[in-house]
Amino acid sequence: MKIALVATEKLPVPAIRGGAIQIYLDSVASIIGRTADVTVISIKDPELKDSEERNYVKYLRFDEHSYLEQLARHVRGAEYDVVHVCNRPSWIKTLAEASPETKFVLSVHNDMFAPDKISDQEGRDCISRVSKIITVSNYIGKTITSRFPSAQSKTKTVxxxxxxxxxxxxxxxxxxxxRKRLRDEIGLEGRKIVLFVGRLSKVKGPHVLLQAMPKIIEEHSDVMMVFVGSKWFGDDNINNYVKHLYTFGSLYPENVTFIKFVKPRDIPGLYTMSDLFVCSSQWQEPLARVHYEAMAAGLPLITSNRGGNPEVIEEGKNGYIVYDFENPEAYAVRINQLLSDSSLRHRLGKYGRAKVEREFGWDTVSKNLLSIYKEAMR
Structure with missing residues (x-):
């Protein structure tokens, strides 16, 4: 089977600049590439060659300003069996017209079928031309099928x-x-570490966690809330919102610290050094990959009842859902509960790690994708 995995025009693959889609594509490509002919296509980056081969996978990189045009020209002559396009339903018509014999699979990682992103006609046209639609959560699947019922038979959550x-x-x-090395390096030995990983933007809700700090410190003076991230992938420039967070955090110099953009390879250790993980998203999150990362590192989860986030939570088994997601005290209650009970943290963390091993390893994801590719070709 000859397969192309197509990233968006935002970030390169491998994920040297971060990005959930980029991590996803690079991870599954190396596994699917063991049994299939796989090419990963993304944008150019000064640190990467325009074309290369790694671990049985070919990588092609096109200029971001003419990405779709170059992509269409490439698929026209490449004779792929399946082209898997990430998050760009509006591209399907152009690519399908360029290569009519190819089967197209679309994976949807955000609410890309919202009325402000795609018209009724574009949506119907895309759905008629794709063989399968993969969604990262049931929530995202419903955003598609509720507007376009014709997508129901083609849509599946992976x-x-x-x-x-x-x-x-x-x-x-x-x-x-x-854990010991990083805590020593950062000066956090003996502290109870609450971790936030994500863009420092209002929709991610870090300000809500800062508002919860007085209630948390009241019960746990040894707490350290660690915020890992910047305003955008790889961009440590400070906008007004980030400046507000830094000013707010400075009110608690002994209990709040910010770590700016971290290269993907250094992220896992920050989870390992921590005691629990919080996702305070205020928007309808598709299903943030930080949940998988936290579970893999054996951390109990606290997440907001937004979008697809609750789908990976088994309440009281691997974590808790905050339904009153705008209320800082609601987070403080759950954080304090977990900080007060190390055995509960350990039990939830163990269950989460076992859940990831059963359901969310890249081998499992790759097997599910291959199954869908084969269905698309029937």
């Missing part, structure tokens, strides 16, 4: 995944070593 080797729980020998 949850994303995580590298089970890169993320080490603290109870493993390697995890224990990483």
């Amino acid at each position: 949850y994303s995944g995580v590298d089970l080797v890169d993320y080490q729980p603290h109870w493993t020998t390697e995890g224990s070593r990483i």
Whole structure:
């Protein structure tokens, strides 16, 4: 089977600049490439060659300003069996016209079928031309099928995944070593660490966690809330919202710290050094991949009842859902509960790690994708 995996025009693959889609494509490509002819297509980057081969996978990179045009020209002559396009339903018509014999699979990682992103005609045209639509959560699937019922028979949820080797729980020998090293380096030995990983934007809700700090500090003076991220992938420039967060956080110099953009390879250790993970998203999140990462590192989860986030939570088994998601005190209650009970943290963390191993390893994701590709070709 000859397959092309197509990233958006935003970031390169491999994910040297971050990006959930980029991590997703690079991870599954190396596994699917063991049994199929796989090409990953993304934008050019000064740190990457325009074309190369790694681990049985070919990588092609096109200029971001003429990306779709170059992509269409490439698929016209490449004779792929399946082209898997990520998050760009509006591209399907152009690509399908360029290569009518190819089967197209669209994966939807955000609400790309919203009225402000695609017209009724474009949506219907896309759905008629694709063989399958993969969504990262049931929530995203419903955003498509509720507007376009004709997509129902083609749409299937395939949850994303995580590298089970890169993320080490603290109870493993390697995890224990990483935890001690990073805590020593950052000066956090003996602290209870609450971790936030994500863009520092209002929709992600870090300000809500800062508003919860007085209630948390009241019960746990040894807490350290660690915010990992910047305003955009790889961009440490400060906008007004980030400046507000830094000013707000400075009110609690002993209990709040910010770590700016971290290269993807350094992210796993930050989970391992922490005690629990919080996702405070205020928008209808498709299903943030940080949930998989936290579970893989053996952390209990606290997440907001937004979008697809609750779909990976088994309440009281691997974490908790905050239904009153705009209320700082609602987060404080759950954070304090977990900080007060190390055995509960350990039990939830163990269950989460086992859940990831069963359901969300990249081998499982790749197997699910291959099954859909084969269905598309029938």
